[in-house]
Amino acid sequence: MAFNPVVDEDKCVGCEECVDVCPVEVFEMVDGKSNPVNAEECLGCESCVEVCEEGAITVEEI
Ligand code: SF4
Ligand code: SF4
Structure with missing residues (x-):
């Protein structure tokens, strides 16, 4: 199982x-x-999706 984290640059405000x-x-x-420079390492935990207040991150199973 692999995951693909994607950042919508138009939504990202750079909060880190x-x-x-x-x-x-x-x-x-x-x-x-x-x-997401190390996207291949993604575990699919969705912590990033939860922490991003801008809703800029999506993680899909691939
Ligand atoms: S949490 Fe969201 S807004 Fe903040 S740096 Fe990451 S993608 Fe950008
Ligand atoms: S926080 Fe979790 S879902 Fe988001 S990129 Fe890292 S491993 Fe993947």
Whole structure:
């Protein structure tokens, strides 16, 4: 089972909460926006989805 975390850059305000909460360091900040640079490490826990107040993150099973 694999998961694909995606950030909607138009919604991301760069708060970095998702960077801090992800247990496997999927996200890194690039030019003030979160990017799922290590997406292949995603566990599907959805902690990032819950912490993002902007609703910018979706995680789908692939
Ligand atoms: S928690 Fe949401 S708004 Fe904050 S940096 Fe991550 S994607 Fe952007
Ligand atoms: S679902 Fe969990 S493991 Fe995947 S990116 Fe979000 S916080 Fe990280």
